Amino acid sequence: MLTILFDGVAYGMLLFVLAIGLCVTLGLMNFINLAHGAFAMAGGYLTIVMMNRYGISFYWGLPAAFVFSALLGVVLERTLYVHLYTKSHLDQVLFSIGLVFMATAVVDYFMGANQQTINLPPSLEGRVNFLGASIGVYRIFTIILCGLLTVGLQFVLSKTRFGSRLRAAVDDGRVARGMGIDVTRIFAVTFAVGSGLAGLGGALSTGIISMDPTFPLKYMIYFLIVISVGGSTTITGPFFASLLLGVADVAGKYYVPAVGGFIIYTIMVVVLILRPQGLFTRASR
């Protein structure tokens, strides 16, 4: 029972770190970036290459994945995305889904189509007993790391100067600019951090699942479910939505394996019927 809870929470946390960057771009910057999973894939593959080809430790792989994906995010934001901020949502969707297909083909060409995994360092392997339940060390590591990230993000957004500038830039870009806020730079930094978090999530997920070139497409559905259930205007919304979905998914598959795969979609449908604006968002502004 406790094992199931922990597995579910770990899975949910992972979903959260993977999806949070998308929440930021969608909710705060009002930009639909379906290519978000591609940044996660970049981080995941970087970790795999570092560990399997060069024998570098997993602990270095995580920050490297963050930095690599963030840099990739900045470059693409400055060169490509910036032209689409003012375009319609349909253009943004078409553009970013095209980017996904390109990313898939590029990774396929360089890394091959087969699933690739890493071997975790011994300190993260194995299981420990906790209140009579056997829990994977790596899942605990994931929970702690993602928990810290959430607290940190929430703090930055709500308590720091950067956070209030960002919110100002989003609410009314023109006025914010008039007040001397460098909106362009703030958006670039935010986009980079979002991409970096995706990369970190990708690197973390190589420890549980494997990477293959279709990763961005496979996970796009999960990201979108997290955001549609949690709403995209806060960080806490997607956070609780991820946990809910993670736990419901794992528990559902455990207790009623016959319908397990459908539970997360059922939750999404029910939430969208009852609260179309998302579970944790106030009714539309």
Add this chain to the structure above:
Amino acid sequence: MRRQILKGLAASAIALAALPALAQETVKVGLILPMTGQQASTGRQLEAGVKAYMAQHGNKVAGKTVEVIIKDDTGVADISKRLAQELVVNDKVSVLGGFGLTPIAMAVGPVATQAKVPAVIMTAATSVIVEQSPYFVRVGRTMPQMTFPIADWAAKNGIKSAVTLVSDYAPGIDAEKFFKERFEAAGGKVLDALRAPLASPDFAAFLQKAKDLKPDALFLFVPSGQGATLMKQVIDRDFAGAKIRVIATGDVTDDDLLNDMGDAVLGMVTSHDYSADHDSAENKAFVEIFKKVNNNLRPNMMAVAAYDGMDVIYRALNATKGDANGQKLVDAMKGQKWMSPRGPMEIDAATREAIPPMFIRKVERKNGELYNVEFEATGPIKDPTHK
């Protein structure tokens, strides 16, 4: 009137199109493979197997030049059907081949039947396929052929209870059914049959459930190319510590993925018809040329099926002295026997079904790499579902 003219035009167009076919010196083979999408690794191995065969045997057989056309169906049945039609109508292929998944083969069946073109099934493994068209010939293997040996082995080696975990699609359900049938006939008991969604990235819940049921063994089946994720989570859940043996069909310890799975899979027992480690002169030659023309890639069961598929086509053309008539080719393929890199192969003359040799294998480290090392041959197994 106008309709009459159109009809006349159409008739002469057909007659014109038929003309070059009479005199043609090339025999075209159209392969429909999943080169992109979820099954891309399968498509890659199939293509590589064909390449290895052509490198070894050249492109001339019985006075004809063989030309291979590869089309990517991305693993989607609707596209496969359209590609099959295009290959038959536009490219005028004499033989179709490939087919990564069961629904794809099913979709192509009517095209093959109508056009009277033989279709060589290399990958799709559901038994019922070959009954869908008299032009289907299978060179791969079927689910019961793969699952019976491991069920027998389990029953004979002190395993009394088992839980099955399969991917929730036709071959997975077949694997579950045949394992249960055979294992329970031998006195074993299947405690629970779990099915994971095909696109499921996280097996945690299913594996925990299997572990909590405390069986003697856990039987696994996932499509080829997807074993890495599953095995990673199996290892993470420490079944060895709970005294539960993990057994599977050879798809899980796919040669393509095995080497990256790490020492935790050492000793795992699986059943399949092909291991890159198979000890025979034919296999050594195959592995050598395969690695040479394919950038040192290790061949897996898909590669060997593609290789054998080309072999059957060449053999049939030899038997018909180069005549590429569909019916004659299918008749020539029936009952073919040859020495494959997997061991002695046969196409059942009555059912057009492959009869591959089967082996029980154990993962071992050899020359620094992980291999499925065969330790027991169960001999050729006819598919039991065909009457």
